[in-house]
Amino acid sequence: xxxxxxxxxxxxxxxxxxxxxxxxxxxxxxxxxxxxxxxxxxxxxxxxxxxxxxxxxxxxxxxxxxxxxxxxxxxxxxxxxxxxxxxxxxxxxxxxxxxxxxxxxxxxxxxxxxxxxxxxxxxxxxxxxxxxxxxxxxxxxx
Numbered sequence: 001x002x003x004x005x006x007x008x009x010x011x012x013x014x015x016x017x018x019x020x021x022x023x024x025x026x027x028x029x030x031x032x033x034x035x036x037x038x039x040x041x042x043x044x045x046x047x048x049x050x051x052x053x054x055x056x057x058x059x060x061x062x063x064x065x066x067x068x069x070x071x072x073x074x075x076x077x078x079x080x081x082x083x084x085x086x087x088x089x090x091x092x093x094x095x096x097x098x099x100x101x102x103x104x105x106x107x108x109x110x111x112x113x114x115x116x117x118x119x120x121x122x123x124x125x126x127x128x129x130x131x132x133x134x135x136x137x138x139x140x141x142x
Contacts, residue, residue: 024054027050028052028105029087029106030048038119039100041118044062059075060075075103076113077112077113078102078112079110080111084106084107087104089104092120093131101113
């Protein structure tokens with residue numbers, strides 16, 4: 001009987017913690033990315049994705065519209081030299097592959113930068129060509 005109470009208390013504690021973590025989640029933007037890309041060390045296919053910020057932690061959850069693909073990664077918050085009027089994603093193409101490097105909210109000078117993954121570091125170290133591109137997000141209202 002004591003084991004059942006302990007198990008039940010543990011389950012309730014985990015459920016409460018999960019609900020609390022979701023409550024601190026803020027939707028940043030929803031965007032359609034027309035090409036496959038990599039964020040941190042996760043490769044994702046082209047599709048529509050919603051970005052969620054987890055506060056006060058510097059974490060971002062990226063979820064596909066069909067719930068088949070997702071990524072969860074730490075970010076560095078940075079301030080740009082100018083304010084972006086529209087939400088946008090900045091990608092760096094290294095050796096023909098796209099890597100997400102910045103997530104901008106609309107009307108803000110702040111952006112969130114995911115970590116460079118091991119594949120991006122390896123390709124850059126191997127001397128593959130690097131090209132930066134910006135994709136203006138077709139975002140829904142926050």
